[in-house]
Amino acid sequence: MAEPKYVTSSDFILREIGEEYVLVPVGDVGDLENSMISFNETYTFIWKQFETPATVSEVIEVARQEYEDPEGLMERHIREASEELVKRSIIKAVE
Amino acid sequence: MNNIFSKNEIRLLELITGSFSDNKTEKKAAGYDIKEVFSIALHHGILPVIYKKIKEEDLSGEEREILEASVKTTASDFFNLSMTARRITSLFKKEGINAVILKGASIARFYPVPESRRSKDIDILLADPENVKKAESVLIEAGFKRTEKEYNANHHEVWGTPDNHVLELHTILVEPFDDKGFNDYINKRYILREEDILHEKVLGIELPMLFDDRLAFHLLLHMMMDFYRHGFGLKLLCDWVAFWNRDVKEDQIKNFLSDVEKCGQKGFLSVVTSTCIRYLGLKRENGCTLNIDNDKIIYAGGTFCALADEKICEDFLYDIIDTERNGKPDDERMVAMKNTGFMALVKEFHHQTKLYYPKASKAIITLPVLYVIVFVRFLINNKRVRGGAKLSSIVKEADRRSRLLRRINETEG
Amino acid sequence: MKKWIQPMAEVEKFVANEYVAACWNVKCTIPEEAKKDTVSDQFNPGDTHRAAFCGDSSHYQIKLDDNGVPVEMIETQTDGIGDRPCTLYTDGNYTTVMPISQLTNTKSLIYWRTSLSSSSRTWSHHGYIDGTSNHS
Numbered sequence: 001m002a003e004p005k006y007v008t009s010s011d012f013i014l015r016e017i018g019e020e021y022v023l024v025p026v027g028d029v030g031d032l033e034n035s036m037i038s039f040n041e042t043y044t045f046i047w048k049q050f051e052t053p054a055t056v057s058e059v060i061e062v063a064r065q066e067y068e069d070p071e072g073l074m075e076r077h078i079r080e081a082s083e084e085l086v087k088r089s090i091i092k093a094v095e
Numbered sequence: 096m097n098n099i100f101s102k103n104e105i106r107l108l109e110l111i112t113g114s115f116s117d118n119k120t121e122k123k124a125a126g127y128d129i130k131e132v133f134s135i136a137l138h139h140g141i142l143p144v145i146y147k148k149i150k151e152e153d154l155s156g157e158e159r160e161i162l163e164a165s166v167k168t169t170a171s172d173f174f175n176l177s178m179t180a181r182r183i184t185s186l187f188k189k190e191g192i193n194a195v196i197l198k199g200a201s202i203a204r205f206y207p208v209p210e211s212r213r214s215k216d217i218d219i220l221l222a223d224p225e226n227v228k229k230a231e232s233v234l235i236e237a238g239f240k241r242t243e244k245e246y247n248a249n250h251h252e253v254w255g256t257p258d259n260h261v262l263e264l265h266t267i268l269v270e271p272f273d274d275k276g277f278n279d280y281i282n283k284r285y286i287l288r289e290e291d292i293l294h295e296k297v298l299g300i301e302l303p304m305l306f307d308d309r310l311a312f313h314l315l316l317h318m319m320m321d322f323y324r325h326g327f328g329l330k331l332l333c334d335w336v337a338f339w340n341r342d343v344k345e346d347q348i349k350n351f352l353s354d355v356e357k358c359g360q361k362g363f364l365s366v367v368t369s370t371c372i373r374y375l376g377l378k379r380e381n382g383c384t385l386n387i388d389n390d391k392i393i394y395a396g397g398t399f400c401a402l403a404d405e406k407i408c409e410d411f412l413y414d415i416i417d418t419e420r421n422g423k424p425d426d427e428r429m430v431a432m433k434n435t436g437f438m439a440l441v442k443e444f445h446h447q448t449k450l451y452y453p454k455a456s457k458a459i460i461t462l463p464v465l466y467v468i469v470f471v472r473f474l475i476n477n478k479r480v481r482g483g484a485k486l487s488s489i490v491k492e493a494d495r496r497s498r499l500l501r502r503i504n505e506t507e508g
Numbered sequence: 509m510k511k512w513i514q515p516m517a518e519v520e521k522f523v524a525n526e527y528v529a530a531c532w533n534v535k536c537t538i539p540e541e542a543k544k545d546t547v548s549d550q551f552n553p554g555d556t557h558r559a560a561f562c563g564d565s566s567h568y569q570i571k572l573d574d575n576g577v578p579v580e581m582i583e584t585q586t587d588g589i590g591d592r593p594c595t596l597y598t599d600g601n602y603t604t605v606m607p608i609s610q611l612t613n614t615k616s617l618i619y620w621r622t623s624l625s626s627s628s629r630t631w632s633h634h635g636y637i638d639g640t641s642n643h644s
Binding site (some may be wrong): 023032034035036037038039040041042043045046063066067068069070071073074077078081084 | 509510511512513514515516517518519520521522
Binding site for chain 2 (some may be wrong): 010011013015017018019022024026027033034036
């Protein structure tokens with residue numbers, strides 16, 4: 001079965017506020033309403049990869065070209081983060 | 096730029112100009128003290144607006160920390176207030192009540208970074224003031240609490256939102272001026288039909304707001320009202336620059352100018368716009384709708400207003416910078432009256448009485464008692480709000496500002 | 509190439525305070541006592557007390573709950589950088605913290621400190637509670 005592609009939800013926008021990136025829920029988002037989510041650099045990177053539809057494997061591939069991974073944890077981190085983003089409906093499967 | 100302004104003020108004006116333009120080259124005032132520049136920007140509430148420019152300066156660790164905190168708080172407030180405003184207007188809409196937001200996101204959307212515009216409360220105007228009782232019921236049902244009535248309760252009510260923000264619910268656009276014809280015109284013009292309301296998304300948050308013509312007029316009136324009362328700071332001038340540094344449709348400009356003419360405010364428009372052109376980068380090359388042609392400011396459809404002379408722009412801008420010099424309106428500031436002298440003060444006093452007691456003051460027999468009450472209240476407020484600044488200083492300052500206002504009104508529009 | 513670090517996300521709720529019925533205002537009397545607009549802090553001389561800021565009672569609020577018990581003291585209207593918490597002390601040595609709930613609307617001097625979040629900059633204030641006002 002082909003790996004699903006995901007894309008960022010329009011219920012959230014990413015803004016650069018000062019020196020950090022912040023994800024702001026602006027739509028109907030359940031318990032994330034009335035909050036702001038601060039991302040570090042790598043979470044921002046992951047989110048930005050899903051601005052156009054992409055599979056998790058594709059994101060991992062792009063990450064390998066941009067980051068050194070001495071501890072070999074990058075793939076696991078990306079899969080876990082992507083899972084969390086899907087769970088929170090921050091990224092959604094593309095039909 | 097001549098020497099009425101300090102090097103620090105000149106540098107701040109350069110930073111503001113640079114923040115509103117894509118122009119990479121900028122003049123750099125020499126010999127300024129960045130600490131003072133930072134302090135003035137902080138007191139005017141515009142640090143986030145000039146964030147990208149000022150962070151390139153030689154700031155101390157503490158200043159950088161304050162800068163980051165300021166940007167984050169301002170952005171957080173922007174989103175929080177905008178989403179609360181959305182919730183309120185949606186609740187109203189469900190009950191058939193049309194309303195628009197004033198200021199807030201409706202102006203912020205024109206900024207290069209919308210969430211950099213500082214906002215501390217929510218202003219909502221009911222499209223039809225007849226709906227106020229119904230609107231109050233909706234708010235109470237939703238857990239809002241009315242706070243103590245302010246003296247200008249015939250203009251707006253102040254509510255506390257469930258998350259402790261302040262909502263100003265307006266039934267008319269601005270506090271009444273001392274001019275019935277003017278007030279009647281404004282009130283009629285701002286009873287809004289469905290087609291007078293623009294629904295626009297600002298950073299993903301859809302909100303009802305005014306179209307450009309009424310929006311610009313409200314901005315101008317708001318500046319004028321604040322100028323009359325205690326002056327206003329650089330933030331409102333930044334709003335004017337943000338609004339006009341883009342393409343505004345000709346028909347909207349024509350409607351706006353018609354309102355300005357009917358309300359006799361061409362002089363004020365001329366001074367405000369000319370000041371922004373001379374000092375804050377309101378220019379064609381920055382995307383501005385307006386342009387200069389000899390002694391006029393023009394737009395595609397004709398003349399916008401006269402280009403006010405440099406001296407009056409200078410004095411006006413000096414007054415604006417002076418307003419928030421210590422982070423709040425100066426103790427000695429008071430209303431700027433339309434005329435000067437004792438009779439002008441009496442006339443303003445009568446106007447304040449009508450604002451405090453709109454119903455009671457209609458009965459002439461009660462006026463002497465009301466005057467005494469208002470005067471006592473003024474003395475108490477003078478001690479509490481102004482820290483007991485001398486009455487003579489306040490009156491002297493009112494006179495100075497009134498003379499500036501008279502020069503502005505005498506400026507050919 | 510950049511080094512990979514674990515992705516981290518922090519959710520910050522917009523603060524939804526309990527509606528506060530009233531509060532007391534407080535001002536720092538250090539500038540007034542010195543008869544100056546700006547006075548150096550006694551512990552950190554590089555930091556200053558300003559009459560226009562900490563000497564203004566609209567900048568400090570002691571929030572009360574519905575029973576009139578103090579729940580929080582904040583420095584507010586801090587030029588757009590948000591409210592900052594204050595810590596109360598029992599006396600001018602600033603060594604013993606006083607729980608806010610023990611504070612009463614006293615006519616005695618109260619002592620408190622404010623600081624910047626991630627630096628050692630601290631201001632040690634003292635002053636008097638300035639009556640009761642509604643909180644909006």
